[in-house]
Amino acid sequence: MMQNSLVLALIAGLLQAVLLMAVSPLLSGLSRVIRAKMHSRKGPGVLQEYRDIMKLLTRQEVAPSNCGGVFRVMPFVLLGTMLLVAMTLPLVTQVSPMAAGGDVITLLYLFAVFRFFFSLAGLDSGSTFAGIGASRELTLGILVEPILMLGLLVVALIVGSTNISNISSTLASQQWAAPTATAMALLACAFAVFIEMGKIPFDVAEAEQELQEGPLSEYSGAGLALVKWGISLKQVVVAGLFLAIFVPFGKADTLTVASLLLGTLAFVVKLVLVFVVAAVIENTLARGRFLLTGRVTWMGFGVAALAFMFYLTGL
Amino acid sequence: MMTPLSWLGLSLALYMVGALLSLLLCRNEALAIRVSGLLSLVGGIAGVIAALPVLLDGGVITADYAGPFAAFAHLTLRLDMLAAFMVLVISILVVVTSLYSFAYLQEYRGKGAWAMGFFMNLFIASMVALVAVDNAFYFIVLFEAMSLSSYFLVISEQDDEAVGAGLLYFFIAHAGSVLIMLGFFLLYRHAGSLDFAAFREAHLPVGEASAVFLLAFFGFGAKAGMLPLHGWLPRAHPAAPSHASALMSGVMVKIGIFGIIKVGIDLLGATEVWWGVVVLAFGAVSSVLGVLYALAEHDIKRLLAYHTVENIGIILMGVGAGMIGIATHHPLLALLGLLGGLYHLINHALFKGLLFLGAGAVIYRTHTKDMEQMGGLAKLMPRTAVAFLIGCMAISALPPLNGFVSEWFTYQSLFTMSHDGSVGLKLAGPAAIVMLAITGALAAMCFVKVYGICFCGAPRSEKAANAREVPFSMTSAMWLLAILCVLLGVGAAVVAPVITNIAAQLSHTSAIAMASGASVFPGDVTQTSLNTPLLFILLLALPLLPLIIYSVKGGSDRLRFTRRGTPWACGYGYEAKMALSAGSFAQPLRVLFAPLYRLRKTLDPAPMLQRSLAATTDAAAKVEPVWDEHLVLPVVSGVQRLSRLVQWIQYGDFRAYCLYVVAALVVLLIVTMA
Numbered sequence: 009m010m011q012n013s014l015v016l017a018l019i020a021g022l023l024q025a026v027l028l029m030a031v032s033p034l035l036s037g038l039s040r041v042i043r044a045k046m047h048s049r050k051g052p053g054v055l056q057e058y059r060d061i062m063k064l065l066t067r068q069e070v071a072p073s074n075c076g077g078v079f080r081v082m083p084f085v086l087l088g089t090m091l092l093v094a095m096t097l098p099l100v101t102q103v104s105p106m107a108a109g110g111d112v113i114t115l116l117y118l119f120a121v122f123r124f125f126f127s128l129a130g131l132d133s134g135s136t137f138a139g140i141g142a143s144r145e146l147t148l149g150i151l152v153e154p155i156l157m158l159g160l161l162v163v164a165l166i167v168g169s170t171n172i173s174n175i176s177s178t179l180a181s182q183q184w185a186a187p188t189a190t191a192m193a194l195l196a197c198a199f200a201v202f203i204e205m206g207k208i209p210f211d212v213a214e215a216e217q218e219l220q221e222g223p224l225s226e227y228s229g230a231g232l233a234l235v236k237w238g239i240s241l242k243q244v245v246v247a248g249l250f251l252a253i254f255v256p257f258g259k260a261d262t263l264t265v266a267s268l269l270l271g272t273l274a275f276v277v278k279l280v281l282v283f284v285v286a287a288v289i290e291n292t293l294a295r296g297r298f299l300l301t302g303r304v305t306w307m308g309f310g311v312a313a314l315a316f317m318f319y320l321t322g323l
Numbered sequence: 324m325m326t327p328l329s330w331l332g333l334s335l336a337l338y339m340v341g342a343l344l345s346l347l348l349c350r351n352e353a354l355a356i357r358v359s360g361l362l363s364l365v366g367g368i369a370g371v372i373a374a375l376p377v378l379l380d381g382g383v384i385t386a387d388y389a390g391p392f393a394a395f396a397h398l399t400l401r402l403d404m405l406a407a408f409m410v411l412v413i414s415i416l417v418v419v420t421s422l423y424s425f426a427y428l429q430e431y432r433g434k435g436a437w438a439m440g441f442f443m444n445l446f447i448a449s450m451v452a453l454v455a456v457d458n459a460f461y462f463i464v465l466f467e468a469m470s471l472s473s474y475f476l477v478i479s480e481q482d483d484e485a486v487g488a489g490l491l492y493f494f495i496a497h498a499g500s501v502l503i504m505l506g507f508f509l510l511y512r513h514a515g516s517l518d519f520a521a522f523r524e525a526h527l528p529v530g531e532a533s534a535v536f537l538l539a540f541f542g543f544g545a546k547a548g549m550l551p552l553h554g555w556l557p558r559a560h561p562a563a564p565s566h567a568s569a570l571m572s573g574v575m576v577k578i579g580i581f582g583i584i585k586v587g588i589d590l591l592g593a594t595e596v597w598w599g600v601v602v603l604a605f606g607a608v609s610s611v612l613g614v615l616y617a618l619a620e621h622d623i624k625r626l627l628a629y630h631t632v633e634n635i636g637i638i639l640m641g642v643g644a645g646m647i648g649i650a651t652h653h654p655l656l657a658l659l660g661l662l663g664g665l666y667h668l669i670n671h672a673l674f675k676g677l678l679f680l681g682a683g684a685v686i687y688r689t690h691t692k693d694m695e696q697m698g699g700l701a702k703l704m705p706r707t708a709v710a711f712l713i714g715c716m717a718i719s720a721l722p723p724l725n726g727f728v729s730e731w732f733t734y735q736s737l738f739t740m741s742h743d744g745s746v747g748l749k750l751a752g753p754a755a756i757v758m759l760a761i762t763g764a765l766a767a768m769c770f771v772k773v774y775g776i777c778f779c780g781a782p783r784s785e786k787a788a789n790a791r792e793v794p795f796s797m798t799s800a801m802w803l804l805a806i807l808c809v810l811l812g813v814g815a816a817v818v819a820p821v822i823t824n825i826a827a828q829l830s831h832t833s834a835i836a837m838a839s840g841a842s843v844f845p846g847d848v849t850q851t852s853l854n855t856p857l858l859f860i861l862l863l864a865l866p867l868l869p870l871i872i873y874s875v876k877g878g879s880d881r882l883r884f885t886r887r888g889t890p891w892a893c894g895y896g897y898e899a900k901m902a903l904s905a906g907s908f909a910q911p912l913r914v915l916f917a918p919l920y921r922l923r924k925t926l927d928p929a930p931m932l933q934r935s936l937a938a939t940t941d942a943a944a945k946v947e948p949v950w951d952e953h954l955v956l957p958v959v960s961g962v963q964r965l966s967r968l969v970q971w972i973q974y975g976d977f978r979a980y981c982l983y984v985v986a987a988l989v990v991l992l993i994v995t996m997a
Binding site: 025026029062065066067068069070071072073074075076077078079080081083084085087088089091092095106110111112113114116117118120121123124127128130131132133134135136137138139140142143144146147149150151153154157158161164165168169170171174225226229230231234237238298299302316320 | 720738746756761767772781850851853858861864867869870881889892901903910911914
């Protein structure tokens with residue numbers, strides 16, 4: 009019985025992860041379309057990302073002569089860790105498909121695995137731009153981590169558990185036990201998630217010349233295809249993490265086909281909404297100086313701290 | 324059938340014999356290296372055998388010997404679970420470093436390798452004996468022996484830096500032991516005996532107990548290298564040979580933690596809540612500032628030493644949470660906190676040992692500690708590189724390795740504290756959690772820098788380009804530790820209950836289940852759980868999916884992956900110097916956290932110590948000649964004046980001498996005639 013449920017959970021999780029991976033280029037494409045519209049350009053179609061990836065996958069990979077093994081394995085590790093996170097998020101159902109990995113702290117540290125290898129590959133290529141990009145990626149991580157941790161901690165404290173399934177189902181059923189605190193935590197996490205998705209003013213995830221995307225600058229061909237795909241998947245996964253915790257409404261609470269379909273539909277609508285909102289915000293902002301990012305992220309941390317204060321006072 | 328205590332005795336005896344033989348064989352260093360290494364290796368294995376049954380079965384083994392000072396101090400050995408745990412940690416690291424030393428010490432032939440063998444064995448023996456002894460007198464003696472023998476290891480390079488670092492270390496270590504002695508003296512006044520057993524029974528009034536706790540906390544904290552008493556650590560640990568640094572950073576600083584636990588929890592019973600809060604606060608500050616300062620370093624061993632400050636902070640956070648749990652009678656919090664702290668203690672010993680040995684291997688081949696001179700070593704020293712990468716991942720707390728598991732338990736203890744504690748603790752818990760999160764992110768950045776600058780990209784100097792793989796004895800030592808790092812992470816469900824039992828014995832509560840099947844959980848499986856074997860398997864398996872896409876889609880049409888040419892440099896010709904340096908990698912942080920870096924300059928105890936030392940020696944220099952001036956000088960100058968007075972008699976004119984002879988003759992004639 010134990011064995012069976014574990015196998016079932018693994019299959020369900022894997023299915024969810026593969027589906028997310030399959031749709032992630034679509035959402036990146038959507039972001040590109042919205043940007044083009046806001047720039048009054050014609051722009052590529054929604055499916056452009058798929059075309060890019062498919063084309064790149066057939067091309068030869070050429071790397072600098074000095075790069076080592078980390079550079080080579082990074083694309084696979086990148087997609088692997090994000091698939092693992094995707095397996096554990098309760099996106100469509102109230103409970104996580106794979107509860108064994110569904111601890112919020114574990115999830116945050118899985119993102120650290122992503123960041124670790126992503127930046128290491130940048131240094132491994134020996135390129136200046138890749139190196140600076142790696143440094144910035146990690147610096148941003150340091151600025152975001154406290155916001156995300158404190159924001160998630162507030163909801164975890166309200167629920168009394170750090171497991172994402174518990175948080176999600178309690179927030180869905182209890183009609184927000186501490187509404188102000190939860191709302192503030194939502195705000196703080198939305199801010200952190202926006203940064204993690206790699207958006208202006210902090211980052212431009214799809215612009216090759218940008219330093220932020222620096223670790224990619226030496227990738228080419230099939231390797232580049234996988235890394236681009238990995239970054240798209242990361243954006244979807246980060247948005248999914250946010251939705252799973254803070255917008256748990258419309259999820260399937262029973263495991264019937266109808267409710268699962270309804271839950272999937274609700275999730276798709278929520279996900280598209282997040283991407284549209286993020287794209288609109290991104291394109292109305294200007295790119296800021298990197299070294300001043302710290303001043304902006306203090307605001308996010310302030311909001312998270314405020315959420316915690318509201319939690320303490322029981323609001 | 325040997326008892327754990329006789330195994331322990333055997334291991335101590337082996338270390339002592341190793342030390343003596345190494346001393347006797349000073350003429351034949353090759354043999355001295357082999358003999359002292361082999362004996363400490365076997366001694367380490369005996370130590371592991373001694374510790375394991377106590378850890379697995381629980382219980383306390385004590386033995387009383389008269390000892391040479393029976394009049395006032397009994398030589399009592401007490402192997403409780405905490406002591407056995409420490410013996411295990413020390414012994415594992417001893418086994419590995421001895422293995423490593425066979426090849427590594429060849430570098431030191433002719434530079435006193437025999438003395439290193441002597442002091443290493445003495446150092447190890449004093450640490451092992453220290454954790455098992457149950458009497459304040461012997462404790463202090465062994466503590467001093469440990470400090471002194473490690474002092475000689477620090478100054479083994481004999482250059483200015485090493486001697487200066489050794490002096491600083493000597494002073495801070497002794498300032499610490501003075502505090503500890505004072506603490507023990509206060510306890511002795513109440514207990515009337517120097518035995519720890521009597522200390523445990525002596526119920527001190529709150530004020531005095533707090534004084535003892537604070538004295539011990541700062542005394543042992545100096546040994547542990549916690550902020551702000553850390554100044555010696557980043558100078559002393561790098562100065563020692565790498566296998567000694569591994570032992571100092573991996574184990575010796577843990578003696579400080581052990582002391583804090585011993586006095587705070589075992590002897591005093593952690594009765595006050597604020598003790599735990601103090602430990603937690605110092606831990607949190609140490610962890611963040613330790614890693615921040617590590618990031619600014621580009622001497623690889625100094626960087627690792629600063630990370631020791633960070634990890635000591637993380638361990639103290641767990642221990643602090645545990646002490647708060649004991650004081651507030653919250654068994655779950657007590658167990659979780661101590662579990663997190665002790666788990667991180669062994670984990671840090673393993674991965675910091677691994678990293679120092681790896682750094683030693685790199686220095687062995689490149690002969691520099693400066694990371695800017697390394698680079699590209701992953702291809703030249705592949706076995707070292709992979710082991711080092713595992714160490715980097717473990718210390719960055721990446722799942723599913725051991726560092727992550729212990730930090731996860733620490734997070735859970737702080738979460739429990741924030742959830743169940745009083746208002747003050749509810750504030751302290753999240754503050755500590757946020758600091759732990761920042762520490763984690765900073766550590767990841769720091770080790771990307773270490774691995775990226777040292778092992779990735781192109782060689783940055785001639786020395787690095789000519790490096791090759793180190794001998795088998797060194798790689799095997801590193802790999803042993805790397806495998807243990809993975810095992811202690813993946814096998815969390817096996818390890819956690821054992822450490823929970825130690826925590827339960829310390830806090831005098833019954834153990835709470837923390838694991839079932841392959842997963843671990845913070846006392847309650849419905850709260851949350853962590854299944855490390857599953858994470859491990861999935862992290863290895865899931866990259867296969869993109870690999871399949873990669874190989875299927877490419878098919879046979881795609882040309883093979885090649886490495887060719889140089890990185891893109893905006894159309895200019897690429898030069899190796901364009902690759903990012905260690906300093907510029909951490910530059911954004913130096914800007915963002917500039918005030919904290921300034922703090923280090925103002926808080927550094929080294930200049931103040933230097934100044935007060937200079938003042939003391941000046942004063943001594945002024946006092947010393949007083950005797951000379953008032954007693955010796957008058958006599959000397961009197962004699963000189965006298966001799967100047969008689970000088971005119973003989974100034975070299977031989978006619979005058981003739982006159983003397985004639986005069987003397989005349990005088991003699993007159994005398995004899997009369």
